[in-house]
Amino acid sequence: MSRQVLVILPLLLAAGCFGGEGNDRVNGDVRVAAGQPAADASTVNGSIDIAADATVGDATTVNGSVMLGARARAASLETVNGKVTVGEGAQVSGGVTTVNGAITLHTGADVVGAVTNVNGRLLLEAAHVGGGIHTVGGDVTVGAGSRVEGGIEFRPTTGFSISFVKRAPVVIIGPGAVVQGPLKFAREVKLYVSDRATIGEVSGAEAVRFSGDRPPE
Secondary structure, three states, rough: OOHHHHHHEEEEEEEEHOOOOOOOEEEOOEEEOOOOOOOEEEEEEEEEEOOOOOEEEEOOOEEEEEEOOOEEEEEEEEOOOOOOOOOOOEEOOOOOEEEEOOEEEOOOEOOOOOEOOOOOOOEEOOOOEEEOOOOOOEEEEOOOOOHHHHOOOEEOOOOOOOOHHHOOOOOEEOOEEEOOOOEOOOOEEEEEEOOOEEEOOOOOOOOEEEEEOOOOO
């Protein structure tokens, strides 16, 4: 192979020229516009941005965030290092997963499957989760008017996850929120439950009831 080819090849790789076309690539962001045919969207090093009212299959990346716009639809959302955001009124027919990153479900968002991470805040704003919430060390806020079926589970730390866990996570179940199913805690947490919330059986933690919109500081 000539010296010229040896020089050009890494430049092409860095530019993502072998990253695929459309919604499937290795390096670079992926953007899905409304009106495009429904298909999977994937990248390795880059974010995925799904526009409002768009439809996509599985949206997957490794290093990057995943954003599902308002009223958009997806089969599943997944990343390893990055946050996941589900916009107002958006729907996910499967699960939402990240390892190291926050997950936010805005008003009216509907996730049929589970919401799962290892580290990072999980926030529901008047949203619905059908397959439970699973984490190791993330703070969890089930905001006012939200509904979770399948309970909440804090899994025990492992050799992989222990480096992420620095303190006792805070779990807040807000006014009018409903958590159907058990709340299981395999590690220490601070659990605050509104006196207007409905929850299932709690194991591994003691619930502190509060009145008003938020627990005391």
